Amino acid sequence: MTNLYLAIPLLCLSTALLTGLFGKRIGPRGAHCINIAGVAIALLLSLLVYADVRGGHSFNGAIYTWAVSGGVPLRIGFMIDQLSAMMMVVVTFVSLMVHIYTIGYLANDPGYQRFFCYIAMFTFAMLMLVMANNFLQLFFAWELVGLVSYLLIGFWYERESAIFANLKAFLMNRVGDFGFLLGIAAILYLFGSLDYAVVFAGAAISDVQNAVTGFGEWQWTTIICLLLFVGAMGKSAQIPLHGWLPDSMEGPTPISALIHAATMVTAGIFMVARMSPLFELSETALSVVLIVGASTAILMALVGLVQYDIKRVVAYSTLSQLGYMTAALGASAYQVAIFHLGTHAFFKALLFLAAGSVIISMHHEQDMRKMGGLRAIMPITYLTAAVGSFALAGIPPFSGFFSKDAVIEAVRHSRLWGAGYAYAMLLLGVFVTAFYSFRLLFMTFHGSSRAPEATRRRMHESPGVVVWPMVALAVPSLVVGVLFFEPMLNGSLFGDAIHIAPRHDVVAQWAVAYQGQSGVWLILAMVWHSLLSAPFWLAVAGIVFAWYCYCKNTALPSKLAAASGPIYPLLQNQYGFDWFYQNVFANPSVRLAGLLSARIDVGLVDGVLVNGVARLVGRCSAVVRTMQTGLTYHYAFAMIIGLFGLVTWIAWL
Numbered sequence: 001m002t003n004l005y006l007a008i009p010l011l012c013l014s015t016a017l018l019t020g021l022f023g024k025r026i027g028p029r030g031a032h033c034i035n036i037a038g039v040a041i042a043l044l045l046s047l048l049v050y051a052d053v054r055g056g057h058s059f060n061g062a063i064y065t066w067a068v069s070g071g072v073p074l075r076i077g078f079m080i081d082q083l084s085a086m087m088m089v090v091v092t093f094v095s096l097m098v099h100i101y102t103i104g105y106l107a108n109d110p111g112y113q114r115f116f117c118y119i120a121m122f123t124f125a126m127l128m129l130v131m132a133n134n135f136l137q138l139f140f141a142w143e144l145v146g147l148v149s150y151l152l153i154g155f156w157y158e159r160e161s162a163i164f165a166n167l168k169a170f171l172m173n174r175v176g177d178f179g180f181l182l183g184i185a186a187i188l189y190l191f192g193s194l195d196y197a198v199v200f201a202g203a204a205i206s207d208v209q210n211a212v213t214g215f216g217e218w219q220w221t222t223i224i225c226l227l228l229f230v231g232a233m234g235k236s237a238q239i240p241l242h243g244w245l246p247d248s249m250e251g252p253t254p255i256s257a258l259i260h261a262a263t264m265v266t267a268g269i270f271m272v273a274r275m276s277p278l279f280e281l282s283e284t285a286l287s288v289v290l291i292v293g294a295s296t297a298i299l300m301a302l303v304g305l306v307q308y309d310i311k312r313v314v315a316y317s318t319l320s321q322l323g324y325m326t327a328a329l330g331a332s333a334y335q336v337a338i339f340h341l342g343t344h345a346f347f348k349a350l351l352f353l354a355a356g357s358v359i360i361s362m363h364h365e366q367d368m369r370k371m372g373g374l375r376a377i378m379p380i381t382y383l384t385a386a387v388g389s390f391a392l393a394g395i396p397p398f399s400g401f402f403s404k405d406a407v408i409e410a411v412r413h414s415r416l417w418g419a420g421y422a423y424a425m426l427l428l429g430v431f432v433t434a435f436y437s438f439r440l441l442f443m444t445f446h447g448s449s450r451a452p453e454a455t456r457r458r459m460h461e462s463p464g465v466v467v468w469p470m471v472a473l474a475v476p477s478l479v480v481g482v483l484f485f486e487p488m489l490n491g492s493l494f495g496d497a498i499h500i501a502p503r504h505d506v507v508a509q510w511a512v513a514y515q516g517q518s519g520v521w522l523i524l525a526m527v528w529h530s531l532l533s534a535p536f537w538l539a540v541a542g543i544v545f546a547w548y549c550y551c552k553n554t555a556l557p558s559k560l561a562a563a564s565g566p567i568y569p570l571l572q573n574q575y576g577f578d579w580f581y582q583n584v585f586a587n588p589s590v591r592l593a594g595l596l597s598a599r600i601d602v603g604l605v606d607g608v609l610v611n612g613v614a615r616l617v618g619r620c621s622a623v624v625r626t627m628q629t630g631l632t633y634h635y636a637f638a639m640i641i642g643l644f645g646l647v648t649w650i651a652w653l
Contacts, residue, residue, distance in 0.1 A: 001057075082493065086494075135188075139180070166251075180231025295425065321348065335488055357466050371444045383474075490511065
């Protein structure tokens with residue numbers, strides 16, 4: 001099986017290299033055929049691996065030893081269990097849909113082959129990340145994902161906004177990655193190994209002294225977990241390292257679906273779940289994760305209410321849903337977080353692709369205020385967008401209903417510090433999520449068209465190569481929750497891949513209410529219980545209020561915005577995070593760099609050390625040059641003076 005595991009990421013790497021090196025020779029058709037074939041085979045192999053793992057087989061071993069440093073082997077290795085196998089299927093399936101969708105979306109783009117090279121390389125990096133069995137490989141893949149994301153966000157590099165967006169993403173992720181690297185260094189310092197299994201075993205039995213810091217004594221496990229979580233905050237866009245994600249919408253829509261909805265931004269969620277044996281040792285770290293996640297969920301959902309760019313609405317929705325996943329991690333409900341990660345991957349990629357389909361029809365118009373009435377013109381896009389919206393709002397029997405309710409129930413049962421606050425924020429987020437989801441649906445597809453007459457005459461349903469990937473994503477958005485809810489609830493979905501301390505097992509506490517029920521009866525019991533609970537009715541209220549505001553009384557939203565005072569501008573400005581970073585960090589850094597350049601680089605290095613030495617040599621040369629006259633009596637006189645000086649010096653001594 002080792003060769004099979006190795007073949008899955010190498011298929012994507014080989015197609016990326018082939019397209020990147022020989023893209024002009026193979027042409028656009030060759031580029032998409034090669035890459036689609038590669039990721040399709042990788043998906044089939046991933047399904048085989050998942051079936052094998054579900055059958056009871058797992059693997060944890062090194063594939064290649066790259067180097068040995070200080071007695072520590074630096075290896076490439078794989079940990080194949082139920083957690084990594086599920087992630088492999090999600091990554092390859094969503095990637096395949098995006099590959100196919102791209103044929104229609106970027107059909108006439110001059111960077112067509114380059115785009116396929118990038119997304120294949122991204123798929124390779126994500127696979128290496130989720131399959132890793134050691135921190136070295138994890139960090140390598142983590143950084144490669146960030147690099148390719150930088151290239152993809154700035155894919156249209158002729159646009160200044162795209163360059164600003166990819167630089168912003170790069171810098172904000174560097175902040176998170178600095179903490180992540182410090183956490184890995186602390187792990188190597190404490191345990192002398194980068195191998196997951198060795199570290200997890202050592203952490204469980206370790207009696208390491210507390211670290212003494214300027215803030216008192218801290219558990220080493222708390223320090224490590226907080227540092228690792230800083231990395232997750234950057235990659236999974238949690239407050240305050242969230243600002244790069246909405247701006248990343250400058251990239252083509254397929255990028256939004258692949259990177260910023262389904263895979264890259266969930267890398268931090270996956271990493272924390274993988275590190276559950278460490279996080280379970282620190283309730284302080286878990287509380288921090290819980291509070292940060294819940295805060296992100298509600299604050300970013302509120303910002304989504306005031307967005308008019310169709311892609312940005314979905315982007316802020318992603319931020320909010322990542323907050324839900326993070327809150328579940330903080331409640332020690334790792335399996336629930338990954339369950340929501342999986343369902344979210346399908347319906348959020350679906351929403352991004354549906355948004356892209358609308359943008360194609362609107363001739364690259366993204367302002368929802370200029371849309372409307374597309375339901376009759378784009379019926380398939382409308383239906384798939386409706387499936388995604390119902391799933392996002394958490395309406396049964398759509399997948400998001402099962403996973404989001406599981407997150408809320410897990411947080412409700414948590415006894416960690418901050419759990420009450422988190423539960424209240426997640427409940428409020430249910431109403432807001434349902435409202436902005438259907439605000440998008442009603443503004444885009446319902447009512448009369450607000451597009452210019454010239455645009456209206458050319459609007460049409462997207463071609464099949466764009467539509468069919470959306471239909472394929474709509475199916476799991478509808479059924480995945482039903483299929484995997486029971487194994488998630490009874491703990492068999494991930495088995496031993498996730499470790500939970502018995503005192504933190506909130507899912508087991510929640511599952512008591514469903515003891516003795518299974519199959520259809522379990523699903524019916526869960527639905528019935530949810531129909532009587534607050535989250536369902538909050539979601540329904542959000543949908544009804546969105547319908548009233550954008551279908552019935554369309555003047556109400558502007559009245560509410562005017563009556564909100566400073567709240568509406570605050571939400572439009574994302575609570576001032578961008579202003580703060582620009583004026584507190586970016587602008588002073590630019591001024592400092594300018595000062596250092598003028599005083600140190602130009603003044604000292606160039607002016608004194610380089611040009612100053614050159615000027616000194618020039619002046620000395622000018623003096624010496626005056627002595628080279630070519631007249632014999634001048635040289636004779638100089639020799640006499642020199643001889644006189646030498647004799648005087650000898651006599652003096």
